[in-house]
Amino acid sequence: MTRKKASKKKGKTSSPSRSKSKKAKKSATKKATKKSAAKKTTSRKKTTTSKQPPKKKLGSLELDKETLLGMHDLMVKSRKLEERMIQIYKRGDAYFWIGAPGEEAFGVALGMQIQKGQGPEYDYSHLHYRCTPTLIAMGMEMEPAIRLIMNKATDPCTGGRNFSNHYCFPEWNIVPVTSPIEVQYSAAIGTAIAQRRRGNKGISIVSGGDAGTAEGDFASSLIWSSRPGFELPMYITVQNNRWGISTDYGSQHGEKYIADRGRAFGMRTGYYNGNDPIETYLAIQDDMYYIRRNGLPVLAEFEVSRLYGHSSASGANPTGDVCCIELFEDKLLRHGILTKELIKERHDQYQEEARSVAEKVRTEADPQADTIWDNVWVDNENADWRKF
Amino acid sequence: MANMAQAIRMALHVGETQLGVTDIFGQDVGMPLGGVFTATQGLENTWNAPLDERGIVGAAIGLGLAGDRAVAEIQFCDYIFNTIDLLKMAGNTYWATNGNYNLPITLMTPVGAGIRGSIYHSHSFDAWASRLPGWKVVMPSNALDAYGLLISAIKDPNPVMFLKPKALLRVRGEELIPGEPESEKELKAMIDAPIGDRSNWKAKWPNTEIYEVPIGQGKVTREGTDATIVTYGRHVLMANTVADRMRDQGRSIEVIDLRSIYPYDWSLIKSSISKTGRVLFLNEDTEVTNFAEHLVYRCTQELFYELMARPRVLAGKNLPGIGLHANLEENSVPQERDIERELSELLEEVP
């Protein structure tokens, strides 16, 4: 059996509301091919793009210093928050932890580029339970995450009802993270239809793990987003950590690259080193630009690490996987963008912030038992049959 | 008088022209067919979905998250089962997010036996649906209620499941929908798609009013004093027929058309049972862990000392399917003769 890497294909038809001339598309592809040939940030990278927005370059780092430093800052912030959340769990202040250490390069690069706001003009994010870095990059502070994991009455996402990392922020179109694997790939179809109808630049972004792509919802997202004449502005992403709890990718998947599954649909696809924030940032930038411009879907797969195992259910202990933050820091040190002092300062600062936020949140009120009937239906309409 | 399929169409037309319905979709829902029961013919916002029930429910959820008003259809409830977790998710979205996101969506699906639909076109879904907290669940028994319940479902900010009793979709109502032309022929000419080429056909919609049947409100379809039948969907018609027949024999049977399965009209049920002291809960979903069992439970808790006889459930037999042959189907789901038998026993029981 011969296998090819993820395809370079771009979508074949554009939706009427976002259509672009064939000529423009052709020239865009040409330019992109040139650029990616010049890049070589990893051996496995594969992508083609429509015309890219201009970007500044710094040596071979391809992003400006401010972006690089900003990205590092957010990655560290997210990591320190997650590590604190693991401690919160281990100290018995939370029932369960699941989260994102190891996915900061991807999550932050994504969150920095999401057009945030409420309603179909902005991006919708259908995320899974490893999305703290994305939220941090979008501007979430530490409090909501800690309130959520501690199930406090002050938890703005679920009111103490759900697990850590199950965020929900309507003001940023962060639709509810929910535990059933892969359902977000089906729901994203709907927000993308709403956006397609309006013909503006909002896109629907969906994220999830590798194992979950075996579910039918993943196939649904490919089928529905690529219907001829009804293509959807969907950014279908997969974070491949090569594990589904304890089951390794190789034992269940014959496809070398999940991204290849998009090829059958004439969809633009890509496979990236999701441990490299620069490669990831640029890939997302290209992809988002392409989707917004053409109204066509993209399937992108990012190789990521799982630094503390699946969740607290598997102990939440370090796995020894490649750490994207360490790699990034090495690179930035080598290029003189970061100093060891600044790195330490940031780590200390966010560690302390996470500690003090956790202490504060710990003292906050717990949800009242009688709130269970709240918000079953809109306007707190009585949902208790004993009172019908 | 409109039949139920026409009534649904007219409600959807009102939905898309006056109530903000953006999408009406499902398998074969768009033109040229307009639904396997023709309930979506001639509408503006209909479209055909891939043959993917999970995608259909997922898309409806996403549209709801975006604040659009979608009416999605699962072609037969027999094929809804692979979406159960998505239905659970739709039902819990508002609650799980503590009020952050509501889903103003309607999901329609034809249910029940009565058309010789064999194993996979005869399922019921009312008992299943009653186990999906966060949803409201309705089922009409006539064209006017179908119209009014669907309008209420569309307006409701919560997910509402609109169960269509498929055996009644061609049954004409006895009451006019406000604004509906009096002549059946005239209505047909206006809104039924012609046989053959439909590419240039456009429906001419009558100016029907926004008429709502409030969700949670049942209706007494036969007044009586000796016993109560609580039912919904096509079994309302059977119960009415039996009640009329028994009236000739000097028995006075009250029939309640629940119309909403959840939330249900307990005060109507309660006041009727308080009057008659005898009750039969009737539906065609399978009998074990049937929704009616919950009603019986409540009945025994709240009305125990007012009961003159053990409350009964008459429902579909607990079989893996409904066989195609008439003898098999009729022995699987309640028929008029079964209702009569149960009622006789109920009436004769001495406390």
Ligand SMILES: Cc1ncc(C[n+]2csc(CCOP(=O)(O)OP(=O)(O)O)c2C)c(N)n1
């Ligand atoms: C539908 C469903 N089945 C099973 C589970 C239990 N479960 C939780 S996470 C998980 C593995 C998911 O692996 P993957 O999709 O690769 O994501 P990862 O956790 O590796 O990021 C499983 C089986 C679930 N939550 N939902």
Ligand SMILES: [Mg+2]
């Ligand atoms: Mg995985």
